[in-house]
Amino acid sequence: MIACGLFVLVYQSPTSAMNPFPPPTMPVAMVLPTSTPTFIKLPATWTPQPTFTATITYTPEATITPQISFTATSVPTAQPTEEIELDASEYPYIIQGEPVAVAASLFNSARQECNWMGVAGQAHDVQGRPITGIIVQLGGTLEGKVVNQLSMTGTALNYGPAGYEFSLADYPAASQGTLWLRLLDQSSIPLSGKVYFNTSDSSSCDQNLVIINLKQVR
Numbered sequence: 001m002i003a004c005g006l007f008v009l010v011y012q013s014p015t016s017a018m019n020p021f022p023p024p025t026m027p028v029a030m031v032l033p034t035s036t037p038t039f040i041k042l043p044a045t046w047t048p049q050p051t052f053t054a055t056i057t058y059t060p061e062a063t064i065t066p067q068i069s070f071t072a073t074s075v076p077t078a079q080p081t082e083e084i085e086l087d088a089s090e091y092p093y094i095i096q097g098e099p100v101a102v103a104a105s106l107f108n109s110a111r112q113e114c115n116w117m118g119v120a121g122q123a124h125d126v127q128g129r130p131i132t133g134i135i136v137q138l139g140g141t142l143e144g145k146v147v148n149q150l151s152m153t154g155t156a157l158n159y160g161p162a163g164y165e166f167s168l169a170d171y172p173a174a175s176q177g178t179l180w181l182r183l184l185d186q187s188s189i190p191l192s193g194k195v196y197f198n199t200s201d202s203s204s205c206d207q208n209l210v211i212i213n214l215k216q217v218r
Helices: 002-012
Strands: 093-102 117-124 135-142 145-152 163-169 175-184 195-199 209-216
Touching (some): 093 195, 117 175, 135 163, 145 163
Parallel strands (some): 117 209
Antiparallel strands (some): 093 209, 117 163, 135 175
16 A cells, blocks of 8 residues: 555656656746837938949950962863874784675674674684684774774674674765774783774675684784
8 A cells, every 4th residue: 555655646746755766857948038020110201222233345356367368270181192003913813814894694694684784703812713702892983973892702603602793883884994993801901903994885785794803823
């Protein structure tokens, strides 16, 4: 009963001397003074003062652009180098016989009419064997028109295993030494001199094909 009474006493008054573990003493609460607002009064006559804002104006400096002048110098135009024609005997290939004009129908039966004119032939090596794969160049003029064609031996078998052929016109036309033919290697270096030949305007179509054969001499 004494213990119960002591417990009730401590419970009701925790700060009594009977409590072996009293609570910590709380600090005294601070009392703040009451704030009283003070209003600012303007004078009876009040004139607003003008404010000035400084403005800085920037003027860019003039920019000097250097002037560059060029003096045109004439450049000499390169003149085409004229091809130097060697003597026919200095080439490894020469003409075999003379150019012969025959009827084209002898090698192609479909050319019975006078609607074609050309030049053809073949090439042989030193042993007289047909040699294929050599470039054949046809050049010159015919009736005022420039002629420049390329063919290769072995492409026109009507004239032999190493035959070649060029078509000149769809009708017989006469020319005197304005057309030529030669052989070239794969680097376009001449293997023969230019072989000049004539064509005929024969209405009988018995001379509308010029045969030119070439052979290797060394």
